[in-house]
Amino acid sequence: MSTTHATASGVVMRIALLRSTPVSPGLLAVLVCTLIGCSTADPVVIDRGEPKVVFIIVDGIPADVLETAPTPFIDELAGETGYARAYVGGEPGGASESPTVSAVGYNSLLTGTWANKHSVYSNAIEAPDYRYWDIFRIAKQQNASIRTALFSSWEDNRTKLIGEGLPEAGGQKLNYYFDGFENDEERFPHDEARQFIREIDALVSDEAASYISREGPDLSRVYLEFTDDIGHMFGDGDELNSAVTLMDANVGKIWQAAMQRQVLYEEDWLILVTTDHGRDTDTGKNHGGQSERERTIWIASNSERLNRNFYNMPGIVDVLPSLLTHLEVAVPAEIRDQLDGETFIDRAGNSTATD
Numbered sequence: 001m002s003t004t005h006a007t008a009s010g011v012v013m014r015i016a017l018l019r020s021t022p023v024s025p026g027l028l029a030v031l032v033c034t035l036i037g038c039s040t041a042d043p044v045v046i047d048r049g050e051p052k053v054v055f056i057i058v059d060g061i062p063a064d065v066l067e068t069a070p071t072p073f074i075d076e077l078a079g080e081t082g083y084a085r086a087y088v089g090g091e092p093g094g095a096s097e098s099p100t101v102s103a104v105g106y107n108s109l110l111t112g113t114w115a116n117k118h119s120v121y122s123n124a125i126e127a128p129d130y131r132y133w134d135i136f137r138i139a140k141q142q143n144a145s146i147r148t149a150l151f152s153s154w155e156d157n158r159t160k161l162i163g164e165g166l167p168e169a170g171g172q173k174l175n176y177y178f179d180g181f182e183n184d185e186e187r188f189p190h191d192e193a194r195q196f197i198r199e200i201d202a203l204v205s206d207e208a209a210s211y212i213s214r215e216g217p218d219l220s221r222v223y224l225e226f227t228d229d230i231g232h233m234f235g236d237g238d239e240l241n242s243a244v245t246l247m248d249a250n251v252g253k254i255w256q257a258a259m260q261r262q263v264l265y266e267e268d269w270l271i272l273v274t275t276d277h278g279r280d281t282d283t284g285k286n287h288g289g290q291s292e293r294e295r296t297i298w299i300a301s302n303s304e305r306l307n308r309n310f311y312n313m314p315g316i317v318d319v320l321p322s323l324l325t326h327l328e329v330a331v332p333a334e335i336r337d338q339l340d341g342e343t344f345i346d347r348a349g350n351s352t353a354t355d
Contacts, residue, residue, distance in 0.1 A: 052219075056272070077301070100294040139327060153225045209257040
């Protein structure tokens with residue numbers, strides 16, 4: 001091993017031992033160049049490392065609320081360029097018009113299609129059309145070694161939406177799941193204030209952070225519910241803003257766990273946070289219709305490869321192809337032709353840093 005390489009490894013190790021500051025591949029290259037010296041004749045080629053994805057759906061937060069409530073962790077995650085407004089609900093008045101309710105939004109993200117294809121029109125999830133593959137199914141079919149995980153406060157996310165274990169939905173797709181606690185009323189007694197969901201969200205986010213730290217799964221989904229419950233009870237106002245800030249702290253645990261792994265193991269972590277619908281304009285207590293506020297959501301991401309699609313009001317259906325682009329998973333032509341979305345993340349390429 002050359003002296004230069006040994007010194008660079010030492011720099012990386014010292015950075016890793018700090019474990020407190022997220023370090024992007026580009027910044028890592030600059031730090032190495034600063035400490036060991038680089039010239040234009042000898043650029044440092046940045047190896048981005050193994051791609052990893054965690055996408056987090058936080059329920060029922062309109063863009064205007066997210067933009068006004070204190071959210072220091074999402075602000076840090078998104079930085080200067082990683083936040084954009086987006087939309088749900090398909091084309092108003094068209095074949096793809098989709099109710100702005102939770103399960104419909106989740107499945108539009110998971111399948112990259114609107115409700116006229118995936119056939120989920122309500123939270124009852126009566127007859128999902130599994131011919132439209134979910135992201136876990138696509139990833140596993142294309143690369144069986146991809147390790148997957150799901151952390152959720154609502155068991156139907158696993159059993160109905162992705163149909164985990166059902167032959168018609170692709171069988172077993174998850175290597176690990178952590179969910180169903182809303183059904184454990186002995187441990188989490190149900191109360192009208194929905195504090196049991198607040199506790200479950202904390203548990204789910206703690207486990208997601210812990211599991212990501214230990215195992216580093218390749219593709220993970222996290223779902224947090226409490227914000228929507230507060231929205232239904234109180235509508236717009238201080239209570240909802242406080243719930244959003246609480247959500248942000250839960251997201252922060254997961255974000256920090258992923259960034260620590262990025263430094264320690266030189267992995268390339270994509271974190272994406274979004275919501276499933278907005279809320280009505282009058283009170284903020286309701287949703288389901290096609291008003292602009294109900295349709296307007298948001299996406300926050302730490303990706304360094306966001307393209308113009310991200311800044312041109314993407315749809316929630318654009319998330320699936322974007323996540324798979326980061327994972328370097330090729331979507332089969334017959335599945336790609338079914339998608340309603342397109343990627344807002346460019347493919348990875350070699351980056352260099354020079355003096």
